[in-house]
Amino acid sequence: GAGVSQSPSNKVTEKGKDVELRCDPISGHTALYWYRQSLGQGLEFLIYFQGNSAPDKSGLPSDRFSAERTGGSVSTLTIQRTQQEDSAVYLCASSLAPGGGRGTGELFFGEGSRLTVL
């Protein structure tokens, strides 16, 4: 498709279960980001991919969170043993190139995956 695609759009899970969230970036975009947005909060950076490698994973809140990217395209964010505080909207974004730069550094966001942990 033309934009960033995320699935599922909504996920309700029980505390302690594992969840996987998927992101399909814009074709040709080498940089891919995961952010988390909780109610009333700003976008919280989680991890950044350049190609298949993750040079910056400093935002992952705990070792329950992991992410991978394959083929320089699709990315999966996995949350193990979910907790109620993990409830949030998880946003994926891609850009032509990392860092700033007119025409290349803009992030294009997907619609997000809303996670609710009961």
Add this chain to the structure above:
Amino acid sequence: GQNIDQPTEMTATEGAIVQINCTYQTSGFNGLFWYQQHAGEAPTFLSYNVLDGLEEKGRFSSFLSRSKGYSYLLLKELQMKDSASYLCAVYSGAGSYQLTFGKGTKLSVIP
């Protein structure tokens, strides 16, 4: 660390002009972005500034002063559809590719 400050909420009248301020303290600087986010939707790109001065794009303009760590987004001829959150975000550069976001300013446009 990185710190980006914006007012939490603003209200303005349809047809008027509103200015949304953003101040930042970051370890470096490699560009500032403004995004618009309607409730329940993804953020969408509005503007990018990397040099000092004013960038104009239709009804929207964005200003940057790097020495003051300050930016503003100016919205003219406000329309009801401009009711949204406006997010200021900064690339700190220096080997980091994180785009750090402020908490956003919720703008309500009233008739």
